[in-house]
Amino acid sequence: MINDIKEIFEKRKLVMTLAKSDFRKKFIGSYFGIIWMFIQPIVTVLIYYFVFQVAMKARPATDSPYVIWLIPGIVPWFYFNEALMAGTNSLYDYQHLVKKMVFNVSILPSVKILSSMFVHCIFIWIMLIVFLMSGQTPSLWWLQMLYYSGCTTFLLLGLVYFTASVNVVFKDMGQLVNIFLQFGFWLAPIMWDFSMLPSRLHKFFKLNPFYYIVQGFRDSFVFKVGFWEKPLLTIYFWIVSITIFCIGTIMFKRLKPHFADVL
Template sequence: MLKLLMSQEMNSRIKLIYNLAQNDFKKKFKGSYFGIFWAFANPLITILLYWFVFQVGFRSGVTTSGAPFVVWLICGMIPWFYFAEAFANATLSFTEYSFLVKKVVFKISILPLVKILSSFFIHLFFLLFLLIILIIYGIYPSIFWLQVVYYLAGMVVLLIGVSFITSSIVPFFRDMNQIVSIIVQIGFWLTPIVWSLDITPAKYQFLFKLNPFYYIAEGYRDCFLNKVWFWEKPFETLYFWIITFGFLLVGGLMYKKLKPHFADVL
């Protein structure tokens, strides 16, 4: 009986998160003339700009892995778009939904998850876009493509950890939102997304690998281009999960400690 009640509660919570995420996604573009079109237009334009600058301007034709540069670029940028948008939005989850935070009976711990799921809808579209581009360039489905689910799960867990840290701080320190924006900008250029790690001296490459998102970006490329399993990189995999669970632990502790004071400052 207890298991049944717990199962029903879990199902109702998942349904609530999904419904809130769906409403949040629609609300972003409510009132604009082109509506949801902007959710997909901005990332597409950004990809085209970087493709033009690096492939046409700098004449980056083929990467060291042998893949066309545009495909290599998209494999790294698509997960970054999701991470950057979800991180920024989840950081503001408690302040944006302050009316729910003040309700004693509402489980506010789901709010960062709502924002992460809301951004995920766009990511699904771009994953489909990536698959179409791959096929156009003659790269056809293989069993390695399935492990994108693993890297996506890892990215979501990482997002939950870091967003619980920042979203718990924002109600007390509103400048955290601007700090997150700066972190996202710096993180984009410090991660080999539009540039290859091979251009840096070998003795400094490990510094860039300390960035947990490096594991995700390279993971997407391993799925679709390099045909490498994640267990073939045991040390990088272990490091990523240690860091990720570290963020998760710190985020959970900060949320638990600061939550009782949210209603007082919002």
């Protein structure tokens, strides 16, 4: 695991170059360019705002407005969703590089994640602007989002290593990931308040590692709670994430010799 992370770090200039190229490629031939990247998420937030707060009068377990409570939960999900879908298809998108024997294909999944991270950073800035415009006072707690963004990236890296490698030999993996993301969106407490559930179900939903990330963003921006105040949940998240990373890298290395032949 350490060697895999070290390898990505050593090739960081190449990863950054490919990620920038991938980011720009998404908007080639588009009149509005990068604007399209934000239209759908912004429309999504507005729809949920009108449905849950305006129409249904939903109120989270906090004095903050629903939108202020919603945005910190949905911003990491946009990053996770985009990076996992793009990373799953990374070997197909760069199959011309996979077929080159001298190229290290192990860095390709991280290219897609980094490309999605550029958009994630812009969304964070938008979130900060929304908070400031709503009268929220800037706080050092907001810096904690850097830690939780790192948690998201590490979790993604393990998942993408697994899904990208399996997708080469099992082309239905992309569809399975899409279904997984649809279920994951509603299983994670993004749109609904965790307090709505009976207490006996809390432990079950906390098994989802993304719960730690969503709640962490809200802890940083809404509840002002540090990750060190939840030691058991933090330890659990990292055990699960490291396990997923190990499984993903093992699968990637076992299937790696077959990538060029299949593609």
